[in-house]
Amino acid sequence: MGNVTFKINKYEYTMKKGITILDASFETMKFAKEYLQQPIPTLYYLKGVTDIDESGVCVVEVEGKVVNASTTRVKEGMEILTNTPAVMAARKEALARILANHNKSCLYCLRSGSCELQELLHEYGFTDEPELPKTDLQQLDLSSKVLARDNNKCIKCKRCINVCAKMQAVSAITAWGEGLDILVTPASPKGLAASSCVNCGQCVAVCPVGALTEIDNTDAVKKALDDPDQYVVAQVAPAVRAALGEAFEFPIGVDVEGRIAEALHRAGFDKVFDTKFGADLTIMEEAQELIHRIQREGVLPMITSCCPGWVKYAEHFYPDMLDHISTCKSPHQMQGAIVKSYIAANEGVKKENIVMVSVMPCTAKKFEITRDDECGAGVPDVDIVITTNELAKLLKEKEIQLEAMNPKAKFDDPLGQGSGAGVIFGAAGGVMEAALRTVVEKLSGKTLEKLDFTEVRGMNGIKEAAVEVDGTVIKVAAASGLANANALLTRVKAGEADYQFIEIMACPGGCVNGGGQPHQPAAVRALNNVPALRAQALYQNDVCSQVRKSHENPAIKEIYAKFLGEAGGERAHQLLHTSYVVR
Numbered sequence: 411m412g413n414v415t416f417k418i419n420k421y422e423y424t425m426k427k428g429i430t431i432l433d434a435s436f437e438t439m440k441f442a443k444e445y446l447q448q449p450i451p452t453l454y455y456l457k458g459v460t461d462i463d464e465s466g467v468c469v470v471e472v473e474g475k476v477v478n479a480s481t482t483r484v485k486e487g488m489e490i491l492t493n494t495p496a497v498m499a500a501r502k503e504a505l506a507r508i509l510a511n512h513n514k515s516c517l518y519c520l521r522s523g524s525c526e527l528q529e530l531l532h533e534y535g536f537t538d539e540p541e542l543p544k545t546d547l548q549q550l551d552l553s554s555k556v557l558a559r560d561n562n563k564c565i566k567c568k569r570c571i572n573v574c575a576k577m578q579a580v581s582a583i584t585a586w587g588e589g590l591d592i593l594v595t596p597a598s599p600k601g602l603a604a605s606s607c608v609n610c611g612q613c614v615a616v617c618p619v620g621a622l623t624e625i626d627n628t629d630a631v632k633k634a635l636d637d638p639d640q641y642v643v644a645q646v647a648p649a650v651r652a653a654l655g656e657a658f659e660f661p662i663g664v665d666v667e668g669r670i671a672e673a674l675h676r677a678g679f680d681k682v683f684d685t686k687f688g689a690d691l692t693i694m695e696e697a698q699e700l701i702h703r704i705q706r707e708g709v710l711p712m713i714t715s716c717c718p719g720w721v722k723y724a725e726h727f728y729p730d731m732l733d734h735i736s737t738c739k740s741p742h743q744m745q746g747a748i749v750k751s752y753i754a755a756n757e758g759v760k761k762e763n764i765v766m767v768s769v770m771p772c773t774a775k776k777f778e779i780t781r782d783d784e785c786g787a788g789v790p791d792v793d794i795v796i797t798t799n800e801l802a803k804l805l806k807e808k809e810i811q812l813e814a815m816n817p818k819a820k821f822d823d824p825l826g827q828g829s830g831a832g833v834i835f836g837a838a839g840g841v842m843e844a845a846l847r848t849v850v851e852k853l854s855g856k857t858l859e860k861l862d863f864t865e866v867r868g869m870n871g872i873k874e875a876a877v878e879v880d881g882t883v884i885k886v887a888a889a890s891g892l893a894n895a896n897a898l899l900t901r902v903k904a905g906e907a908d909y910q911f912i913e914i915m916a917c918p919g920g921c922v923n924g925g926g927q928p929h930q931p932a933a934v935r936a937l938n939n940v941p942a943l944r945a946q947a948l949y950q951n952d953v954c955s956q957v958r959k960s961h962e963n964p965a966i967k968e969i970y971a972k973f974l975g976e977a978g979g980e981r982a983h984q985l986l987h988t989s990y991v992v993r
């Protein structure tokens with residue numbers, strides 16, 4: 411294709427022909443030059459989601475003309491200027507246009523501090539704007555238990571529409587009209603809850619402003635913590651430790667496991683557990699179920715069930731495949747059921763007085779706790795779900811600074827002990843790898859020489875592996891992102907693939923990229939593979955773990971010996987398994 415040589419702000423670069431000015435500008439940020447300090451602003455563009463930025467802020471000057479940097483391609487000899495008076499005036503005009511249609515109640519907005527519009531408004535001097543809501547307010551869409559939609563803040567970038575349709579193959583959000591006059595709405599006129607939305611929160615993750623947010627449950631947590639009659643227990647999912655630091659200015663991909671444990675103790679929780687234990691429990695039950703299906707000619711391929719976004723997707727779009735899905739509850743539901751039974755008895759606390767709070771990277775878990783058949787001990791397994799973002803908000807409100815916490819602090823025993831297999835659940839392919847470590851050893855009766863199943867690691871949307879156990883080959887696949895899951899299942903249904911075991915995670919890259927994880931702006935996402943950096947922290951955590959197989963976790967052995975009995979046995983089934991419905 412060849413290269414072109416051009417200048418940005420008088421610095422010369424050579425790059426591949428056909429690149430847009432915007433992409434070229436991101437490339438230049440890899441060089442240590444003055445230009446790095448001020449990337450071309452964007453509001454609509456997001457790598458992999460929305461290519462064209464028509465917000466009006468993504469402009470530069472070329473040959474005396476102001477042009478759109480996301481649609482203009484670099485040419486040989488081109489001289490690009492990113493901050494001339496004409497460019498700055500055009501950007502300010504565009505921001506004023508957007509602001510005229512925006513509810514400026516930043517003070518009360520969940521996205522305040524991580525809002526891409528707010529950031530630009532500060533940068534371009536809109537500091538004396540009154541913080542007043544619009545008078546002609548559109549009604550909020552609060553129909554969903556998971557997501558809130560506020561069209562008064564929507565800047566019409568269509569990132570949510572693109573992510574929902576192209577990456578998630580759901581199309582629960584749509585738009586009417588053109589340009590700034592479009593109206594972004596749910597596919598159902600009755601609101602998001604009446605659509606086929608699977609609550610994955612990917613639309614929330616890409617929304618640049620506060621128009622789409624998770625429902626904030628931090629007040630319910632604070633109320634429980636303030637109530638002396640409640641025994642408030644927290645559990646923390648693996649992926650949270652790889653991302654919470656970002657909300658406290660840590661670099662992307664720093665594992666803050668110990669700091670979270672201490673922060674939650676300081677916040678006043680009676681017990682602080684690690685959902686790694688629940689992940690190990692899931693592996694014990696899932697491995698047993700898979701072995702049973704393989705040996706007794708049960709329904710195959712068996713598909714994982716730990717992602718509630720995927721489960722709801724299957725209930726809407728693959729109702730004929732529900733018997734392929736493992737009956738295992740997701741790790742935090744299993745852990746909640748154990749807390750309300752085993753821990754309640756051990757601690758002498760009434761299960762009705764326990765408030766189980768799950769801290770998750772995931773918005774779909776907010777829906778999952780309301781599903782039928784998630785009350786193993788006769789009371790809800792989990793009472794409240796807050797996301798990583800909500801935990802950051804809670805800690806900040808309580809003036810608990812993560813950087814001041816002890817990085818070596820521990821979760822409480824016995825449910826704080828998890829294996830390395832449990833921690834990699836947070837990365838796409840991690841559930842499969844954790845399961846294989848147990849399934850292969852149980853089927854062969856031999857110790858695995860190599861624990862790393864690298865074929866199912868990484869950020870590819872679909873990964874496959876074939877594992878030989880005593881002359882029998884087990885074929886497995888892992889898909890993340892529901893459009894990828896859709897493609898994989900289409901092949902399975904057409905008889906073009908003969909896997910025995912499939913992992914499906916709704917969010918591209920898995921829970922590390924969940925809808926409740928900290929937001930990173932477009933320029934950061936253009937330059938970094940954020941989910942991959944977070945996943946790396948989990949694989950490192952696994953390598954450093956004393957126990958790397960779920961079935962070798964001493965706390966797991968103890969709970970089966972003292973309380974649960976056999977994996978897949980009667981008590982385990984009552985507490986740890988669930989059922990699905992056609993939607």
Ligand code: SF4
Nearest residue numbers: 574607608610611613
């Ligand atoms: S939560 Fe997921 S399925 Fe629902 S609208 Fe957003 S992207 Fe679509």
Ligand code: SF4
Nearest residue numbers: 564565567568570617
């Ligand atoms: S809701 Fe958010 S992501 Fe969707 S169009 Fe509006 S501003 Fe963009």
Ligand code: SF4
Nearest residue numbers: 717719772917921924
């Ligand atoms: S991939 Fe993880 S974060 Fe995303 S919906 Fe599924 S369980 Fe939730």
